[in-house]
Amino acid sequence: MKEFQKDLIDWYIHNHRPLEFRLKKDPYEIWISEIMAQQTRIEAMLPYFKRWIQQLPDIESVAKCDDEKLNKLWQGLGYYSRCKNIKKCAIECVEKYNGKLPRTKEELLKLPGIGPYTAGAIASIANGQRVSAVDGNVIRVFSRLYDICEDVTKTSVKKQIEMLVDESLPSKEEISYYNQALMELGALICIPKSPRCDICPIKKYCEASDPASLPYKPKKSARKIEYKHVYVWIHQNKVHVVKRADTGLLAGLYGFDETKPEHIIESIELKPYIHIFSHVEWHMDATLCIVDREDSNYKTIEEIEEYIALPSAFMPFMKQVEEYLWKK
DNA sequence: GTCCGGTGTG
DNA sequence: CACACCGGAC
Numbered sequence: 001m002k003e004f005q006k007d008l009i010d011w012y013i014h015n016h017r018p019l020e021f022r023l024k025k026d027p028y029e030i031w032i033s034e035i036m037a038q039q040t041r042i043e044a045m046l047p048y049f050k051r052w053i054q055q056l057p058d059i060e061s062v063a064k065c066d067d068e069k070l071n072k073l074w075q076g077l078g079y080y081s082r083c084k085n086i087k088k089c090a091i092e093c094v095e096k097y098n099g100k101l102p103r104t105k106e107e108l109l110k111l112p113g114i115g116p117y118t119a120g121a122i123a124s125i126a127n128g129q130r131v132s133a134v135d136g137n138v139i140r141v142f143s144r145l146y147d148i149c150e151d152v153t154k155t156s157v158k159k160q161i162e163m164l165v166d167e168s169l170p171s172k173e174e175i176s177y178y179n180q181a182l183m184e185l186g187a188l189i190c191i192p193k194s195p196r197c198d199i200c201p202i203k204k205y206c207e208a209s210d211p212a213s214l215p216y217k218p219k220k221s222a223r224k225i226e227y228k229h230v231y232v233w234i235h236q237n238k239v240h241v242v243k244r245a246d247t248g249l250l251a252g253l254y255g256f257d258e259t260k261p262e263h264i265i266e267s268i269e270l271k272p273y274i275h276i277f278s279h280v281e282w283h284m285d286a287t288l289c290i291v292d293r294e295d296s297n298y299k300t301i302e303e304i305e306e307y308i309a310l311p312s313a314f315m316p317f318m319k320q321v322e323e324y325l326w327k328k
Numbered sequence: 329g330t331c332c333g334g335t336g337t338g
Numbered sequence: 339c340a341c342a343c344c345g346g347a348c
Contacts, residue, residue, distance in 0.1 A: 038334050039344065078344030081336075115335045136333050155339075192332070193348095220331090249343070277344060312345060 004205050005170045005178060011201035012181030015188065017042070021049055022180065027101045027126040028059055034121045035086060035113065038135075039079045048077055060099045062090035071253055071309035080253060080311075085113025105131040116162070124179045130172045132165040133179045134158070137186025143215035144190060144208035152215040223281050230286040230314070232270070232321055233261045238298035239321055240291075241308055249277065250311045256286075266290040270320045275313040286317050288324060301325065 001009075019042065021033040032052060036045040052073050056062050062070070067087065074083040089111045093101055101122060102108055108119035120133030132138075139152050142161045150157045170178050189196045195211045197203055208214055233240035233256075240261070241254045270286040299308060301322055310318060 035334090039332095039346095041346075044346070076345080078346085079334085081343065082334085085335080113335070117334055153340095217331095251343090275345095277342095279342065 001170055001174060004168070004202060005174065007201050007205075008181045008185065009170075009174060009177050012177060012184055016180065016184045017188075021046075022125060025126050025176075027103075027122055029053060030122050030126045031101060031114075031118070032086070034118050035082050036077065038082070038118075040077055045077065048073070058099070059090045059093050059101070062087060063094045063099075067252065068307055068309065072307055075253075075309045076312055078312075080251060082113055084252070088112040089114065103127050104129060121179065124175045128172050128175060130169055130175050132162060132169060133183070134162050134165055135183055135186075137183045137190070138165060138179075140192065140215050141182055141186045141190045144195070144211045145202070145206050147207040147209060147214070149214065149216055151218055153217050223276070223279055225281045225283060228258060228282055228284045230255075230284050230317060231257045231260050232286060232288050232317055233257060233291050233298075234288065234321065234325070235291045235294045235298050237325055238294065238300050239304065239318075239325075240295075240298050241304065241310070242297060249280070250313065253309045253311050255310070255314055256317060260287075261289050261291045263292045264289050265292050268324070270317055273316040277313075282313060284313075284317075286320075288321060 021029055033045075033049050036049055036052075040048075055073065056065060065087070067084075070083050070087055071080065074080060077083075092111060093099060102111075103123065104127075105116075105119045105123040108114050108122055109116065114122075117133055117135045120131050121135075123129040123131050124133055134142075139158065139161055142148070142164055143152055146164060148157065148161065152158060152161070165182075169175060185200075185202070189200050190211075193212065197206070197211060200206070240257060242257055244250050244253055244255050246252045267290070268288040270288055272283070272285045275282045275284065304310065304318070
């Protein structure tokens with residue numbers, strides 16, 4: 001092993017967080033946890049992961065699972081298309097690979113929802129294949145190590161970094177540790193702001209002249225603002241929910257109406273709420289409408305909690321409605 | 329308010 | 339290549 005690899009792995013062995021989902025090295029569990037970890041802090045995604053594995057212990061159970069139930073298990077995690085892709089991928093694994101994930105990065109890459117990072121993570125961590133797993137942490141570590149000042153959001157620069165990582169890989173015996181060590185270094189030491197260079201185990205290899213300024217990413221353009229009026233229809237102890245379109249923002253999840261119901265008995269203004277997505281802000285006013293008749297889209301609070309996937313954007317209104325029904 | 333992040337699509 | 343897609347940390 002090269003000195004650089006040894007320094008990094010030694011540090012990792014003594015300093016890494018105990019990430020239980022990577023200990024078992026079960027490809028299925030690595031896959032689910034990596035997809036979940038892509039958009040959330042580890043602590044936030046952990047309860048989701050535990051619940052998912054408990055209810056869906058293998059790929060076949062995912063392939064058979066109802067979309068509504070999968071969405072409910074994913075509710076609040078964001079980037080819901082990942083959940084949809086997990087199901088597509090599970091079905092493909094059942095059809096083509098006997099209910100297992102394929103073993104190599106190259107084959108994994110062909111599956112829906114699995115890109116270069118996830119393919120590399122599964123192949124190297126679960127199967128010991130000597131391939132890279134370049135996530136945002138690794139981009140940051142390598143942009144600093146090699147003082148790469150170009151825009152890392154460009155595909156060409158990412159490719160360049162991936163090549164440097166590929167050249168740095170140790171033998172297959174150490175590959176799992178090595179890839180995790182790079183990510184863990186990025187998570188604990190080589191952090192975005194105020195990197196902790198004083199205690200960095202690989203600082204003697206680092207060429208960054210101003211580490212805190214790397215990696216360079218151009219400013220994102222301003223979000224566009226959309227104004228919405230949400231009408232929460234209720235009848236007796238039930239709330240009206242509607243399934244959203246299967247493309248676009250929050251596809252296939254549930255929400256509230258954006259039209260007034262007929263037969264209103266009483267209207268109550270709710271507290272407005274601004275929900276911020278990456279490119280859009282929803283500035284929402286909301287009205288609670290008490291309606292004197294019912295249809296099949298009215299659900300009790302218990303039914304909503306049990307199987308209606310309601311994204312975070314609507315939660316503040318849901319909370320206010322719960323409060324209203326509870327007081328009544 | 330700012331920043332973070334993999335993959336799919338167009 | 340740029341942009342859509344989410345929620346949370348600070």
